[in-house]
Amino acid sequence: MNAPAEIRDWYQGRFTRFEEGLNGASHSPLHALRRRNFAAFASHGFPTTAEEEWRFTNVAPIAATQFHPVLAHEVRQFTEQNLQPWPLIGSGIVLVFVDGHYSRALSRIPALQAGVTVGSLAEALLKDPALAGRFRATEQGGADAFTALNAAFLVDGAFVQVDERVILDEPVHILSLAVSNGAPLLVQPRHLIIAGDRARLSVVETYAGKGPGVCLTNAVTEIVVGEGAAVEHDKLQMESLSSYHVGTTLISIGGEGSFTSNAINLGGALVRNNVNALFEGEHAECTLNGLSVATGTQHVDNHTVIDHASPRCESHELYKSVLDGDSRGVFNGKIFVRQDAQKTDAKQTNKTLLLSDGATIDTKPQLEIFADDVKCTHGATVGQLDEEQVFYLRARGIGETEARDLLTFAFATDVINRVHVEALREKLDALLHARLRQGRVNVES
Amino acid sequence: MSLLEVRNLHAGVQGNAILEGINLRVEKGEIHAIMGPNGSGKSTLAGVLAGREAYAVTKGEVLYQGKDLLALSPEERAREGLFLAFQYPVEIPGVTNMYFLKAALNAVRKHRNQEELDAMEFLSLVKQKMKVIDFDQSLLNRPVNEGFSGGEKKRNEIFQMAVLDPTLAILDETDSGLDIDALRIVAEGVNRLRSPENAVVVVTHYQRLLNYIVPDFVHVLIDGKIVKSGGKELALALEEKGYDWVREESGAVPSAVQEAGTR
Numbered sequence: 001m002n003a004p005a006e007i008r009d010w011y012q013g014r015f016t017r018f019e020e021g022l023n024g025a026s027h028s029p030l031h032a033l034r035r036r037n038f039a040a041f042a043s044h045g046f047p048t049t050a051e052e053e054w055r056f057t058n059v060a061p062i063a064a065t066q067f068h069p070v071l072a073h074e075v076r077q078f079t080e081q082n083l084q085p086w087p088l089i090g091s092g093i094v095l096v097f098v099d100g101h102y103s104r105a106l107s108r109i110p111a112l113q114a115g116v117t118v119g120s121l122a123e124a125l126l127k128d129p130a131l132a133g134r135f136r137a138t139e140q141g142g143a144d145a146f147t148a149l150n151a152a153f154l155v156d157g158a159f160v161q162v163d164e165r166v167i168l169d170e171p172v173h174i175l176s177l178a179v180s181n182g183a184p185l186l187v188q189p190r191h192l193i194i195a196g197d198r199a200r201l202s203v204v205e206t207y208a209g210k211g212p213g214v215c216l217t218n219a220v221t222e223i224v225v226g227e228g229a230a231v232e233h234d235k236l237q238m239e240s241l242s243s244y245h246v247g248t249t250l251i252s253i254g255g256e257g258s259f260t261s262n263a264i265n266l267g268g269a270l271v272r273n274n275v276n277a278l279f280e281g282e283h284a285e286c287t288l289n290g291l292s293v294a295t296g297t298q299h300v301d302n303h304t305v306i307d308h309a310s311p312r313c314e315s316h317e318l319y320k321s322v323l324d325g326d327s328r329g330v331f332n333g334k335i336f337v338r339q340d341a342q343k344t345d346a347k348q349t350n351k352t353l354l355l356s357d358g359a360t361i362d363t364k365p366q367l368e369i370f371a372d373d374v375k376c377t378h379g380a381t382v383g384q385l386d387e388e389q390v391f392y393l394r395a396r397g398i399g400e401t402e403a404r405d406l407l408t409f410a411f412a413t414d415v416i417n418r419v420h421v422e423a424l425r426e427k428l429d430a431l432l433h434a435r436l437r438q439g440r441v442n443v444e445s
Numbered sequence: 446m447s448l449l450e451v452r453n454l455h456a457g458v459q460g461n462a463i464l465e466g467i468n469l470r471v472e473k474g475e476i477h478a479i480m481g482p483n484g485s486g487k488s489t490l491a492g493v494l495a496g497r498e499a500y501a502v503t504k505g506e507v508l509y510q511g512k513d514l515l516a517l518s519p520e521e522r523a524r525e526g527l528f529l530a531f532q533y534p535v536e537i538p539g540v541t542n543m544y545f546l547k548a549a550l551n552a553v554r555k556h557r558n559q560e561e562l563d564a565m566e567f568l569s570l571v572k573q574k575m576k577v578i579d580f581d582q583s584l585l586n587r588p589v590n591e592g593f594s595g596g597e598k599k600r601n602e603i604f605q606m607a608v609l610d611p612t613l614a615i616l617d618e619t620d621s622g623l624d625i626d627a628l629r630i631v632a633e634g635v636n637r638l639r640s641p642e643n644a645v646v647v648v649t650h651y652q653r654l655l656n657y658i659v660p661d662f663v664h665v666l667i668d669g670k671i672v673k674s675g676g677k678e679l680a681l682a683l684e685e686k687g688y689d690w691v692r693e694e695s696g697a698v699p700s701a702v703q704e705a706g707t708r
Contacts, residue, residue, distance in 0.1 A: 392535040395495055396549035396605065397523035397556070406548070410539025410588075 008042050010066050011149075018153060021071055030125060030132040030154070037151035044145050053144070056330040056362040057272055057301040062244050067186035067216050069153045070099040076179070078106060092170040093118055095158045098177050099215075100187040102156050115163035118172055121192055124159040131159075134192065136222060136250055144274075146246045150188045150220045157190035157221075160203060164196035164226070171202035171232075171421045178239060180213025187217045193233070197226040197254065202234070204424050207247070208267075209239040216244040227254035227281060234419055236428070238267040241296065241443060248274040255281020255310070262419045264428060265292040265300050266435065267443075276305040279313040279341075290319040291415035293432070294327035294359075295441035301330035308341040308374075317348040320415050322408060323359035324441035331363045333378065339370040348378040353385065353411050355440060404439040412436065446511045448473050448613055448644050449494075455504035456493045463489045465669035466505070471613070474641040478655055478680060479648045481666035482688045487648045488532060490666070491617040495529035496522050509613070523549075524556035526612030530602040530619050537589035542601065545589050546571070546608055553609055574607040578634035596627035603634040614638075615646045620654035632657030652684035665691050 015038050019026055046063040047054040078098050095118065096106035102120035109118055117124070125131050135151070158174045178187040195201055203223075209215055217239060225231045239245050245268040253259050265271055277286045292300040306315045321329040331350045352361040365378040385407050393403035412432055419425045435442055449471040456464040463486045471477055481487050493500050494507065496519035507514040514522065537545065550570075551561040562570065575582065578600055590598050599619055606614055616635070620628055635645060635658050647658055655663075655677065663679040664671045667688065672695035673679065683691070 386535075388535050389537050391497065391519060392531065392537065393545070393549075394519040395523055395529050395531075396545070396609065397520050397552040398548050399520050399552065400518070402548070402552075403520075406540060407537070410537065414539050 004045060004063075007045055007063060011038075012042065014069050015152060018069065018071060021073070028129060030129065033132060033135070034152050034154055037148040037154075041145055041148040041152055044148070046145050053303065053332075056328075056332075057270075057299065059270070059272075061270060062216055065184050065214065065216070067184045069186040069188065070101065072101050072155060075099050075101045075103075078103060078177070092173070094173045094175065095119070096175045096177070097157070097189050099179065099185060100156065100176070100189045102158075113166065113169065115166035115196075116168055117159065117161040119159055120156055121159040121190060122156040124192075131192070134194070134222070134224070136252065144248075146218050146272075147220055147248050150190060150218050150248075153186075153188050154190050157192065157219075159192050160201065161194045162196060162199040162201045165198045166196065167199065168201040171204050171424075174203065174205045176205065176207050176217065176219065178207070178209035178215035178217045178243060180211070180215045182213050184214040184216070187215055187219075189217075189219045191219070191221040193221065193223045193231070195223075195225050195229040195231045195257075198228040199226060200230045202232040202421055204421055205233070205235045207235070207237045207239050207245060209243050211240045211242045214242050214244070215239070216246070218246045219248070221247070221249045223249065223251045223259070225251065225253045225257040225259045225284075228256040229254065230258040232260045232262070232420055234262045234421055234424055235264065235273075236424070237263070237265045237271060237273075238431070240267060241269055241298070243268050245271045246274075247272070249276070251275070251277040251286070252280050253277060253284045253286055253313075256283045257281065258285045260287040260418075260420075261289065262415065263288075263290040263302070264415070265290070265294070265302075266431065268300070269298060271298070271300045272303070273301065274303045274305075276307070277315070278307045279310040282310050282312045284310065284313045286313070286315045287418075288315070288317045288319075289415050289418050291412055292319075292321040292323075292329055293412065293435055293441055294321070294323050294329065295325035295443060296327060297325070298327040299330075300327070301332075303330075303332045303334075305334040306336070306346065308335065308337040308344045308346065308371075310338075311341050311371075312343040313341070314345045315347070317350075318415065318418075319350045320412065321352045321361060322355065322412055322436070322441060323352060323361060324355040326356075326358035327441075328359070329361040331361070331380075332366065333364070334366040335368070335376060335378075337367075337369040337371050337374050337376065341371050342373045344371060344374040344376065346374070346376045350378075350380040351411075352380075352382045353408065354382065355384075355408070401439050405436050408436045408439075409433065447471065447508070448510060449514075449646075450508040451494075451505070452507070453505035454490075454493070454502065454507060456489060456500050456502045458489070458500055462503070463500075463669055464493065467666075467669070467671055469664065469671065471644050471646060473612075473644055475662065476639070476645045476647065476658060476660045478660035478663045478677075479646060479666055479671075480650070480652070480663060480680060480683055483650065485666045486669045487650075487666055488617055489669075491529060491532075491615050491646075491648050494522075494615055495519060495527065520552070521556075523609075524553050528606050528609060528611030528614045530599075530606060530614065530616040532618040532621060534590050534593075534598040534602055536591045536593075538591050540589050541586055542589050543571070543585045546605060549605070550608055571608060574604065577607045577637050578604045579630055580604045595622040596624065599623055599627065599631055600634075603631050603638075607634065607638055610638075612643050613646070614643065615648065617648045618650065619647070620649055620651060628654060629657060652680045655680045667692055667695065
């Protein structure tokens, strides 16, 4: 199916303009990759609800908007002052991206340990053009329209590489800001995180933004977990309530490697997260946790895929939502267990707390098992606060509203407590306390 | 003015009458036992007094320290010094015992115009109260009742009672599910908390708890009414002879006839 002509023409115009600005760089292998991806996007267009993967999430508002991809020279100047509303979590290593482009002035990179590279992906690609070959999420990998669109305009993002056996002492914070005061903007950071064999690192991605204009953040993060390596990837999405967010995280995990993702969604009008993990070796472990807190007409969709392509791997998933107002949540958890992947142990849990009559959740476990000696469990619960728990707290003198807030917080904090980056955990604790008040989900006006 | 005065209390759930005219007066310093067969309305009475919303009071009144108890919300009753030890304590994942108790105690203190306790003051109070019930410190930092054994849950109820220092405690079948050692520990805890300034109402099916918490008064509840009241010797008679003789003496329909009637 071809993209509707007006969408194709609009993005073709943006792409031509982008190419013109590239000068000599338009003959590089990287640019060939961009072109292939643009062609893939142009031929397919944005997905519709007729496609199974998008059945519950209608991106028509995105397709109907003419977004301007922000080119490098168009990025507005930001000062430290402008950053105040957003959390630069902790100190240490902080990479700041404004509308998808690296801001040297706002980033903080202290003296790094040996074997650690942290900085802008654009700079890393200049030094080593072969890095472009590391991208898995391109049109060749059967990527969807959003990933193809990201790759078509691929310029910058964070690059984090930790060499074999190196343990990165502190987390890397990546703050992506999307700010539009007028025309709708398309913000497309592309992050690449590589943990060498037996390396250890933690990365925190924060997505924040501010209206009144509309932004579409279409971010792609690729993470390579080497053999025996351990990576924690935390993502806090707190964009403005007028913004769209599509985030795709692709992870490959080597043998005996360990990967943990904690995805916290607080902001955005329409949010879609894809987390796709692939086991590339035996005895590896993958943990995916998520918390979505939404109200009003927010729509938050979490799609996960865990591909047990290797035997004797373990995966754990816990996704929770607190939904209020007329908000809508979606959870789709796909688990593949390939024919050779014997002794797989996979556990998936999705729990939703509905605080209003208008809030809804669509939850769909999808287990495709081709091996015969495996352990796979999944469970989903949807409900309201337990009135017996509320009464118990009240019978001890705690007011009803406080009791409800306490129980809602306890439900949500179960995910927060799994975050190992202390500064982030504290920040999330405070954010959550502010959100969950008076028996409702509250958002800043 | 009595501490608690229940006058002609009628209550039920979803149109079914359960309590049909309860009269009860409790003074400070007293221990009352309410005994009765299964289904007689014991737990309903405890629930109505604590403010369970599932029950509808259709007639009568309850005065607590001269105030209309039924007009108060469950939390207001608790802040006024009423405490219900639950028959089935609820598990609350994600909220530690410590956090829960501090929130509860400070809500009560605030109501009494007392300063809220800070973390250090609270901890020293808790350490002192833990001795009353021989409470294991490791349970303090665990989520409320989550994964506790039956005995630990009941002990946690009495520990909460010790911290909150109620004026009127209602123990709803606190003995159920306890082995004899746990029963003794729980009873000793309650006895240590006794004072001339508070009172305890023990709701129980069996007499054995009353070997340890010796009541001043025993009331027999049958078919939603208190049909007989007496001293601690009444409990022993019930243990020996069952409930049917009280039923007959009071003119209530004997259980065998009642069962036949429902066939």
